[in-house]
Amino acid sequence: MELADRAVGFLLSFISLTIFTYYSLWVIILPFVESEHFIHKYFLPQEYAILIPVFVGVVLLCLLSMFIGFVMLKSKKKKA
Known part of the structure; x- marks a missing residue:
């Protein structure tokens, strides 16, 4: 059972880190990028x-x- 707990913990950590990174880039970095840049199509x-x-x-x-x-x-x- 310990291996399953570690896998779930790793998955939850990975998902949380991914969401945090996406949101941080979206809110902090994206406003300073030109609106015509291709990166804008990957963000809401x-x-x-x-x-x-x-x-x-x-x-x-x-x-x-x-x-x-x-x-x-x-x-x-x-x-x-």
């Missing part, structure tokens, strides 16, 4: 640099709130 429009993280944050916050509410309801039923 600049507006999405704000919309995507906000949307993901709202979804995660909603899921966390639902989980906490579910746990509170379940613990309330056990006491009664």
Whole structure:
């Protein structure tokens, strides 16, 4: 099982590093590159640099709130 845990950990680290690198290049470097450069076709429009993280944050916050509410309801039923 230890090998499977290492593989999953490596995969998650690789995915996280890839997303971080893509987002960093997109937000920090790309505004300084000419708009006619070929590299722009590999990135989404600049507006999405704000919309995507906000949307993901709202979804995660909603899921966390639902989980906490579910746990509170379940613990309330056990006491009664």
